[in-house]
Amino acid sequence: MDALSAPSALFQRIEASFLRQGMMQHLGARLLRVEAGLCEIALPYSERVTQQQGGFHGGAMGALADIAGGYAALTVAPPEAEVTTVEYKINFLAAFRDGELRATGRVARAGKRIIVTTADVVHVDANGKESACALMQQTLVPVPKTY
Structure with a gap:
């Protein structure tokens, strides 16, 4: 890997x-992008993430949004900290199967004790077409790193 393609320290x-x-490992999620205040994660369609009718399960969408928002928050937390979700609210906009979901978490407000994030979840089909899937707002708090 050359210096231009090497991952950043933040990544x-x-x-x-x-x-x-x-x-996230069990579900096959991938970390795509990390910037200060932003994190993007992809989740491919598989039997691990479906509900009874074959579409992406809302729980999988919620988990993906929660993790993307959480890691966006971690980018602005102190290096010795982790973050934990206090609450989130999600709106499911549409159901999809096949392709993959991509959640982009963004920090809306970073305080010392509370970090508020949002996450947009989109579905990406085999042709690369993106469609809105879910919206989430989340509150997190920094916590001591225990590992």
Whole structure:
């Protein structure tokens, strides 16, 4: 890997935490992009993420949005901290199957004790067409890192 394609220190910090997420690993999620105040994660369609009618399960969409927002928050938290979700609210806009979901978390407000984020979840079909899937707002708090 050359210097231009090497992951940033911020990406590496978020990736180290992301790889400890057993659920995200089990579901096959991938960390796509990390910037200060932003994180994008992809979740491919598989039998692990479906509901009884074959579409992406709302729980999988919620988990993806929660993780994207959480890692966006972690980018603005102190280096010795992790973050934990206090609450989130999600609106499901449409159901999809096949392709993949992409959640982009963004920090709306970063305080010392509370961080508020949003996440947009879109469905990407085999042709690359994006369609709105869900919207989430979340409140997180920094917590001590225990690993």
